Amino acid sequence: MNVAFIGLGNMGGPMARNLLKAGHSLAVFDVVQRNVDTLVALGATAAVSAKAAAARSDVVITMLPSSPHVRSVYLGDEGVLAGVLRGVPLIDSSTIDPHTARDVATAARARGNPMADAPVSGGTGGAESGTLTFMVGAEATLFERIRPLLAQMGRNIVHCGTPGTGQAAKICNNMLLGISMIGVAETMNLGASLGIDPKVLAGIINTSSGRCWSSDTYNPYPGVMDGVPAAQGYRGGFATELMLKDLGLATDAARQAKQPVALGALAHQLYQLWSAQGAGAQDFSSVINLLKQHEATPGTPHDRL
């Protein structure tokens, strides 16, 4: 197939490479020339704009940083909809808010192009190894049509419902993940300060009703598990600033839907606080260090009021 691939960063780059390996012809575009050059060296063709890339394609895939980029890449004068042929399917794998995803899909449909939102989980490792999970919001016929292509970049291709629901599924899962991680962090810290061995506490929780992925697979307390970011100084993993972005999308979507998310909003603020303290690049489970007790500054508490 002739694939237009727009957005060749940490995620889009390896995804596009997997499509090249699978034998497709790629027309690529990115605002960063170096990203384009890397793909061209592997056999892709450079396009001068999203519009130009889309013009000669059987399918368009985008992987962009945020909602404004998606709007402009699809709806701008040099954008996808200005160039793409009628009927060509469009797939946006960016993680953005569901309302924007739905708006852009509506504009695409009005132009005669079926569109899917297909955000991913699995990180850069999953993008490279082709083991991503795609959460797809699309009409059923479009889902079946694009599924084989997505399967060349990912392992689990999940149909979530109509356009927008792929984004909804992703931000819902990640909001719950963000809440659970802070819940586990508070719990492990509290247990430790109450004198219970953190490994014993994790063992009890993991066989009881507090059980969750953040505790049994990705425990944030150092020394409880091997092979997790907590065992490696919180390097690697899923950055605090990416969790912050997803919680921003979730709370923003909740605001627009007038849906209370009290814990989601507080979790968002706690990751914001942690990021503001300089930890944006650390794995998000490092938020346990925001919540732990540190050595007090010496001195007697005073009250001069």
Place this chain on the structure above:
Amino acid sequence: MNVAFIGLGNMGGPMARNLLKAGHSLAVFDVVQRNVDTLVALGATAAVSAKAAAARSDVVITMLPSSPHVRSVYLGDEGVLAGVLRGVPLIDSSTIDPHTARDVATAARARGNPMADAPVSGGTGGAESGTLTFMVGAEATLFERIRPLLAQMGRNIVHCGTPGTGQAAKICNNMLLGISMIGVAETMNLGASLGIDPKVLAGIINTSSGRCWSSDTYNPYPGVMDGVPAAQGYRGGFATELMLKDLGLATDAARQAKQPVALGALAHQLYQLWSAQGAGAQDFSSVINLLKQHEATPGTPHDRL
């Protein structure tokens, strides 16, 4: 064995019955005469006080509503320590704060009685069927000594560490559970208002990083699972007011330990809010109804400031 059993309510009653069935002699005490009568009809002997029950026993078990009851039943003039023989082990299965548990255990040890805190999970159903989980805070020798007796009332007997850690384990697990449940409730409501089918969303979460007991075993959204309180009008299960009690213990223990529990404290307030709205007797997963969107009162929003 001669067992003193003090506190014969919804939990203590069936636990004591299981010890009678196992062949022990029971001296029982409760402030509610009817609870005593029920056990006496089954073969137990009534004692006039906690002190009197303890005086002729090889082991003392208590199952009481809260910390003040535990202090008074152990430390009062008519209490256990005033009557019990030196060396007799004491087991408190009440759910109370870890600091009180440790204080009472220290007082008991000074009197020559080893003491374990052994709160349970599994509810009244587990108490009746003898399938409770005991979370035990005790010195290792005491734990081994009391384990066979606890196994006649429960299935999982877990050693958490020194005195106080049984309580710590229980309130830590339940704090995380209380947080997770609200997290799942917010997430399910948000997904539904963003147009994703709740069953599909639960399926995605349960195979992803948002996975937790509150989602995959006890989902609060009606129609997602069978056999859970959400499928039965939130009857049965674990009452909101009991979760509120446990979160009160957790946040109180955190305050005393100067340990930040931001989500735990907000979760506590949300269950408090829900209980104040009259839902204390409903299963705690009904908190999803506090967080969902209800029909708006008719009328145009006005601003007269």
